[in-house]
Amino acid sequence: MSDTDGKKPLGVRGGPRSGNVKQSFSHGRTKNVVVETKRKRVVVPKAGAGGTAAGGNVRTDGSKRPAGISDSEMERRLKALQAAKAREAEETAQRAADEKAREEERERRRAEQEAKEREEREREAALKAKAEEEERKKREEEEAAVRAAAAQAAPPAPDAEQRAQRQAPARGPAAAAPAATPSRKKEREEDRGGRRTRDDSGRRSGKLTLNQALSGEGGRQKSMAAMKRKQERLRQKAMGGAESREKIVRDVQVPETIVVSELANRMAERVGEVVKALMNNGMMVTQNQTIDADTAELIIEEFGHKIVRVSDADVEDVIHSVEDKEEDLQPRPPVITIMGHVDHGKTSLLDAIRETNVTGGEAGGITQHIGAYQVTTKDGAVLSFLDTPGHAAFTSMRSRGAQVTDIVVLVVAADDAVMPQTVEAIAHAKAAGVPMIVAINKIDKPAANPTKVRTDLLQHEVVVEAMSGEVQDVEVSAHTRQGLDELLEAIALQAEILELRANPNRAAEGAVIEAQLDVGRGPVATVLVQNGTLKQGDIFVVGEQWGKVRAMENDQGERVKEAGPSVPVEVLGLNGTPEAGDVLNVVETEAQAREIAEYRQQAAKEKRAAAGAATTLEQLMQKAKDDKNVSEMPIIVKADVQGSAEAIVQAMEKIGNDEVRVRVLHYGVGAITETDVGLAEASGAPIMGFNVRANAPARNSANQKGVEIRYYSVIYDLVDDVKAAASGLLSNEIRENFIGYANIKEVFKVSNVGKVAGCLVTEGVARRSAGVRLLRDDVVIHEGTLKTLKRFKDEVAEVQSGQECGMAFENYDDVRPGDVIEIFEREEVERSL
The missing domain is CATH 2.40.30.10 (Translation factors)
Structure with a gap:
C-alpha cells in the first residue's frame, strides 16, 4: 500500500494519514481504494517537569518508564493513579466528616443523658425532702398528741410547773422533760447522729417509707449480675442507645414428636417464650409436654428459624457403612462352621482338631451351645471354628452359625448316612450361599459305608468330588484321627479360593x-x-x-x-x-x-404391640372365640444362655394343636428368682430350669406357695415332659363303632307307648343301650336313644341280624316305612400330642 497523492497528513501530529491505492484484478479490472493510516501518539512531557522530550522511556515525574509500555498506556495509568488518589482523599474526608458527626451525636446524647440524670437526681432530692418534711410534721403531730394525753392524765401542780419552768434554762433542753417519751428519745437520737440506731424497733419498724424504697434499705439487695446488667444498659444508652443484635437463623432438627423444652433448646430461645407462643396458638402446654412436628414447625417459623424434619430412625445414621478401599484390605482367617445331625460326631471331630475334650462337659454328650474356637494348623494357618448343636431344637442357632460363616463342614456319620438335621444343615448352607465340605465321619467303624453317604447326598443336590462333582469330601475318624490333615488341607484350599480379606483399621x-x-x-x-x-x-x-x-x-x-x-x-x-x-x-x-x-x-x-393387637373388631372377636375353645398350659422358662432359651421357646411353640397349646409366659437368662416364683404362682404355671437353679429365697418361696420347679440339662427331656403334660389337657376322643342297621317295614300305634316301628335287622346287631340315628333318603333326620326294643311282646337287650323287632324312639314319633335305623356305640380314647 502506498500514498499516491503525496498530500500532507491532515489533523494534528500523530493523526490519520489518507491516500489512494489502485488495485488490479484479473481480466484487466482495476479499482481505486482510499486508505488511511494512523500513527502512534507521542506524549510530550511538559517543560520543567524533569523529563526530556527526546527519550520515549522517561516518565513525566522523572522516573524511568518501564520497557514495552506505550505512551497511551502510560497516560491511562497516570490518570487512573490520579483518580485513585482523588477518591482516597474524598473517602478520607468523608470518614473524617462521619466520625465528627458521630462524635457530635455521642456528645449530644451524653449531654442529654447527663441532663436527664441531673433532672432525675433533682426530682429524687425533692421527693426525699418532701418525704422528710411529711415525716417531721407527722412526728410533731404525734408528739403534740402525746403531750396532750399526758397533760390530761396527770395535770401538774401550778407551783411545781413554775419551778420546772424556772429550772429549765439552767439545766438545758435535755432536762426539760424528765419523763421522756419514746418519740422524744427517738428525736434526740436522730438529732444527735442523724441516723437510727439498731434499738429503733418501734411501731413504725414494719412500715416501708418512700425514703426507704428510694434508697433500697430494708428491701431485697440486688445481685452483682443485676448491677452489671444495669451498668451495661446505661453505658449503651450513653453511647447512642442499645444496638439491636442481629437475629441468628438456625436450622432446627425436629423428629416426629419433641418435648417443648428440647425445642426451645434447639432454637436457643427461652422456654417461657416458646410456651407463651404455644398458648397464643391455643395450646395450653408445659415445658415437659410433647408436641408433634407440625405444631413445632409453626413455632419455629414464628421465631424466624428453619425446620429440618428428621425421622427417629436417623439416630442410626452414626453407624456408617464404610466401603473399604482395596489397599486397606488384609487377609483374614476363615470362619468354619461344623454342622450335621445330632450324635454324628461334630464336637468330637473338633476336639480331635483342637486336641481337647469338650464333649465330656456337655450334658448328655450333646452340644447345647454354640462354641467358638480358634485353631492353628501345623502349617501356621489360623482357623476360626463354630460348633453348632445338631438337635432339631437348635435350628435357629444353626441358622445364625450359617450367617456368619465362610465355609461349612458338613459332618455325616458313615454308619448312619443322611438324617433330618443333615438335610436342615444343607438347607442353611445353601441359604447362606457358602461353600460346603463334606466330612464323612466314623470311617473306622465296621458298619461304615461312605458310598451310601455320597449316594444319599445326591438326593439333596450335593454332588461330591468322588461323584464327579465340585463339593470336596474327606473320610475322617475323630477316634483314630484318620484324615484330619486332609480335612484341614481341604479347608485351607477352599479358604484360598475365597480370598477372604477384611480391613482391621476401622471401627469394629x-x-x-x-x-x-x-x-x-x-x-x-x-x-x-x-x-x-x-x-x-x-x-x-x-x-x-x-x-x-x-x-x-x-x-x-x-x-x-x-x-x-x-x-x-x-x-x-x-x-x-x-x-x-x-x-x-x-x-x-x-x-x-x-x-x-x-x-x-x-x-x-x-x-x-402391633403384632399382638387385633387390627379389626372381627379379628378380635374371632381371636377371643378361638381362645375360649383352646386349653392353654402356661410355663416359665429360665436357661443359662440366650440361645438355649430361644430354642426351648421355639420348641414349645410347636407343641399343641387346635385344642391345646403351650404358652410361654416368660423366658429369660440366669437363675430362677423370687419374681419368677411370684409370676408362676399368679398364673399357675410350672418353672422349667435349663442348666440353671433357683436361689435360696426362690426355693423357700416356691415351697411356701406350692410352685413346681423342674430342672433339666438335656433339651429333649424338657420337650418330652411338656408334651406329656400338655397331652393331659386333651379331652378324650369319642369314637363311634357302627354295630348294625335295621329297615322299617311297618309303623304301629300302641297305646301308652306311641308309634312303634316294625323293623328287620339287616346287618349286625341292634342293642337297647346303643345310640340310634334315623336315616331318610340317606339323610340323618334324628339322633337319639331307643325307648323300647321288643322281640314279639318281650323286652329284649339285643336282636341279631335277620330277625324282626319293634323299636320306639325316645321323644320322637315321626317314623315312616322305608326309613333306615343306624345303630352305633361310642367309646372314649385317650389322646396324646
Whole structure:
C-alpha cells in the first residue's frame, strides 16, 4: 500500500494519514481504494517537569518508564493513579466528616443523658425532702398528741410547773422533760447522729417509707449480675442507645414428636417464650409436654428459624457403612462352621482338631451351645471354628452359625448316612450361599459305608468330588484321627479360593454368637468380629443393648486387649443381655450408643404391640372365640444362655394343636428368682430350669406357695415332659363303632307307648343301650336313644341280624316305612400330642 497523492497528513501530529491505492484484478479490472493510516501518539512531557522530550522511556515525574509500555498506556495509568488518589482523599474526608458527626451525636446524647440524670437526681432530692418534711410534721403531730394525753392524765401542780419552768434554762433542753417519751428519745437520737440506731424497733419498724424504697434499705439487695446488667444498659444508652443484635437463623432438627423444652433448646430461645407462643396458638402446654412436628414447625417459623424434619430412625445414621478401599484390605482367617445331625460326631471331630475334650462337659454328650474356637494348623494357618448343636431344637442357632460363616463342614456319620438335621444343615448352607465340605465321619467303624453317604447326598443336590462333582469330601475318624490333615488341607484350599480379606483399621463390626448372664461378670456376649478391630474401651451398640468393652477373653480364657477380624472373643461390659445373632457396631460416644439402643427398644416394643393387637373388631372377636375353645398350659422358662432359651421357646411353640397349646409366659437368662416364683404362682404355671437353679429365697418361696420347679440339662427331656403334660389337657376322643342297621317295614300305634316301628335287622346287631340315628333318603333326620326294643311282646337287650323287632324312639314319633335305623356305640380314647 502506498500514498499516491503525496498530500500532507491532515489533523494534528500523530493523526490519520489518507491516500489512494489502485488495485488490479484479473481480466484487466482495476479499482481505486482510499486508505488511511494512523500513527502512534507521542506524549510530550511538559517543560520543567524533569523529563526530556527526546527519550520515549522517561516518565513525566522523572522516573524511568518501564520497557514495552506505550505512551497511551502510560497516560491511562497516570490518570487512573490520579483518580485513585482523588477518591482516597474524598473517602478520607468523608470518614473524617462521619466520625465528627458521630462524635457530635455521642456528645449530644451524653449531654442529654447527663441532663436527664441531673433532672432525675433533682426530682429524687425533692421527693426525699418532701418525704422528710411529711415525716417531721407527722412526728410533731404525734408528739403534740402525746403531750396532750399526758397533760390530761396527770395535770401538774401550778407551783411545781413554775419551778420546772424556772429550772429549765439552767439545766438545758435535755432536762426539760424528765419523763421522756419514746418519740422524744427517738428525736434526740436522730438529732444527735442523724441516723437510727439498731434499738429503733418501734411501731413504725414494719412500715416501708418512700425514703426507704428510694434508697433500697430494708428491701431485697440486688445481685452483682443485676448491677452489671444495669451498668451495661446505661453505658449503651450513653453511647447512642442499645444496638439491636442481629437475629441468628438456625436450622432446627425436629423428629416426629419433641418435648417443648428440647425445642426451645434447639432454637436457643427461652422456654417461657416458646410456651407463651404455644398458648397464643391455643395450646395450653408445659415445658415437659410433647408436641408433634407440625405444631413445632409453626413455632419455629414464628421465631424466624428453619425446620429440618428428621425421622427417629436417623439416630442410626452414626453407624456408617464404610466401603473399604482395596489397599486397606488384609487377609483374614476363615470362619468354619461344623454342622450335621445330632450324635454324628461334630464336637468330637473338633476336639480331635483342637486336641481337647469338650464333649465330656456337655450334658448328655450333646452340644447345647454354640462354641467358638480358634485353631492353628501345623502349617501356621489360623482357623476360626463354630460348633453348632445338631438337635432339631437348635435350628435357629444353626441358622445364625450359617450367617456368619465362610465355609461349612458338613459332618455325616458313615454308619448312619443322611438324617433330618443333615438335610436342615444343607438347607442353611445353601441359604447362606457358602461353600460346603463334606466330612464323612466314623470311617473306622465296621458298619461304615461312605458310598451310601455320597449316594444319599445326591438326593439333596450335593454332588461330591468322588461323584464327579465340585463339593470336596474327606473320610475322617475323630477316634483314630484318620484324615484330619486332609480335612484341614481341604479347608485351607477352599479358604484360598475365597480370598477372604477384611480391613482391621476401622471401627469394629461383629455378630453375637451367644449371650448369657454370668453371676460374677454380668452380661457376657460371645462376639465374632467380622470387620475392623475391637479394642478394650470401645463403646458399642448391639441390638437393643449398649456397653463399653470392659474386658475381653479369647477361647482359651485369656485376657486380650484387642480382637481383629475372624477372632471370637467374650465381651464384658454390656448393660443387658443381647439376643444371639445381634450385630455389634462400635460408635464414638456413649450418648450415641444409648440413643440408638433406646430407639431400638422402643421400635421393638411397638412391633410386639402391633403384632399382638387385633387390627379389626372381627379379628378380635374371632381371636377371643378361638381362645375360649383352646386349653392353654402356661410355663416359665429360665436357661443359662440366650440361645438355649430361644430354642426351648421355639420348641414349645410347636407343641399343641387346635385344642391345646403351650404358652410361654416368660423366658429369660440366669437363675430362677423370687419374681419368677411370684409370676408362676399368679398364673399357675410350672418353672422349667435349663442348666440353671433357683436361689435360696426362690426355693423357700416356691415351697411356701406350692410352685413346681423342674430342672433339666438335656433339651429333649424338657420337650418330652411338656408334651406329656400338655397331652393331659386333651379331652378324650369319642369314637363311634357302627354295630348294625335295621329297615322299617311297618309303623304301629300302641297305646301308652306311641308309634312303634316294625323293623328287620339287616346287618349286625341292634342293642337297647346303643345310640340310634334315623336315616331318610340317606339323610340323618334324628339322633337319639331307643325307648323300647321288643322281640314279639318281650323286652329284649339285643336282636341279631335277620330277625324282626319293634323299636320306639325316645321323644320322637315321626317314623315312616322305608326309613333306615343306624345303630352305633361310642367309646372314649385317650389322646396324646
